[in-house]
Amino acid sequence: MATNLTPQYHKAEEEYRRAQSTADEIRWLEIMLREMPKHKASEKLQSELKQKISRAKKDLETERKTPKSSTAVRIPRQGAGTAVLIGGPNGGKSQLLAALTRAKPEIADYPFTTRTPLPGMMQWEDVHVQLIDTPPITPDYMEPYMQGMIRGADLVLLVADLGCDDGIEHLQALLDRLNGTKTRLARQSSLDDEDVGLSFTQTLLVANKMDLPDATERLALLHEMCPLDLPELEVSATAGTGLETLRNDIYAALDVVRVYTKLPTRKTADFERPFTMRKGGTVLDIAEQVHQDLAANFKHARVWGVGMHDGSIAKGDHVLHDKDIVELHTG
Ligand SMILES: Nc1nc2c(ncn2[C@@H]2O[C@H](COP(=O)(O)OP(=O)(O)O)[C@@H](O)[C@H]2O)c(=O)[nH]1
Ligand SMILES: [Mg+2]
Numbered sequence: 001m002a003t004n005l006t007p008q009y010h011k012a013e014e015e016y017r018r019a020q021s022t023a024d025e026i027r028w029l030e031i032m033l034r035e036m037p038k039h040k041a042s043e044k045l046q047s048e049l050k051q052k053i054s055r056a057k058k059d060l061e062t063e064r065k066t067p068k069s070s071t072a073v074r075i076p077r078q079g080a081g082t083a084v085l086i087g088g089p090n091g092g093k094s095q096l097l098a099a100l101t102r103a104k105p106e107i108a109d110y111p112f113t114t115r116t117p118l119p120g121m122m123q124w125e126d127v128h129v130q131l132i133d134t135p136p137i138t139p140d141y142m143e144p145y146m147q148g149m150i151r152g153a154d155l156v157l158l159v160a161d162l163g164c165d166d167g168i169e170h171l172q173a174l175l176d177r178l179n180g181t182k183t184r185l186a187r188q189s190s191l192d193d194e195d196v197g198l199s200f201t202q203t204l205l206v207a208n209k210m211d212l213p214d215a216t217e218r219l220a221l222l223h224e225m226c227p228l229d230l231p232e233l234e235v236s237a238t239a240g241t242g243l244e245t246l247r248n249d250i251y252a253a254l255d256v257v258r259v260y261t262k263l264p265t266r267k268t269a270d271f272e273r274p275f276t277m278r279k280g281g282t283v284l285d286i287a288e289q290v291h292q293d294l295a296a297n298f299k300h301a302r303v304w305g306v307g308m309h310d311g312s313i314a315k316g317d318h319v320l321h322d323k324d325i326v327e328l329h330t331g
Pocket of ligand 2 (some may be wrong): 094133
């Protein structure tokens with residue numbers, strides 16, 4: 001793209017992708033338009049954005065005329081990122097949450113044991129990732145809040161049940177169900193350029209119950225019956241196989257770096273509580289996380305880590321790396 005888009009624009013675009021209501025969509029689209037540099041090269045983008053805003057406003061009007069009961073279920077984001085477990089009934093979503101976190105979901109071999117979303121925190125080295133267990137998606141029913149949960153997540157763990165012959169059918173039904181919405185699964189999170197509100201969330205296919213007989217044959221059949229362009233991992237939630245790799249893959253998919261902060265008055269950094277942010281994030285992004293005032297009054301930082309001589313001075317736009325140590329100075 002020839003247009004130079006600001007970091008604020010990209011942030012607004014990311015929020016727009018996660019938007020869970022039409023009103024939210026409009027809000028972020030308007031910020032994107034405001035942040036867009038106004039010159040010849042961006043005219044096309046500007047007019048596209050204006051069209052999206054006017055279409056979204058029409059949608060909002062229609063929604064207001066046909067009010068639905070409130071459907072949003074919001075679980076506050078916590079940790080380095082959020083991964084949502086979804087799947088048909090009995091695939092082992094709750095078992096996976098129990099195996100990867102300290103949460104204690106109800107696990108049973110009959111459908112709809114899980115009725116409300118349940119979060120748990122998964123540890124990865126010295127950081128935590130939020131996992132959310134959810135009720136099943138079936139041809140007859142999908143909880144109205146599921147779309148918002150998927151859109152808002154950093155990662156979806158699509159759980160396939162390879163322990164029984166119905167597993168493939170369940171998976172196909174779930175995909176059909178989602179294909180009827182503006183919330184879809186894909187290799188990478190993105191927004192559709194043309195279709196307003198069509199949002200893709202990065203997904204990992206978790207082939208579960210690989211300990212059971214015929215699971216391998218069923219997986220081959222799954223590939224044949226519903227070819228998915230998704231990275232995939234074979235696990236057994238009960239036997240524990242593949243779970244270490246799953247942990248690593250979940251963390252890696254978040255694409256974050258850890259940064260430790262150090263007070264100027266202290267000799268060592270606070271290694272207990274790393275801050276995390278998307279790869280490519282800067283010293284100023286960390287300052288904002290630590291405290292608004294710190295970002296507002298930021299003068300410079302000293303950085304220990306990749307490409308920096310110990311404690312050398314860095315500006316706000318210095319890009320940080322995993323395990324860098326930052327000392328923030330205000331003026
Ligand atoms: N053999 C085997 N059984 C599993 C595995 N994961 C889950 N289960 C069993 O499958 C049933 C459904 O599990 P649950 O986690 O409640 O499924 P959910 O409906 O997707 O949450 C329970 O009886 C689990 O013990 C697995 O990897 N192998
Ligand atoms: Mg469950």
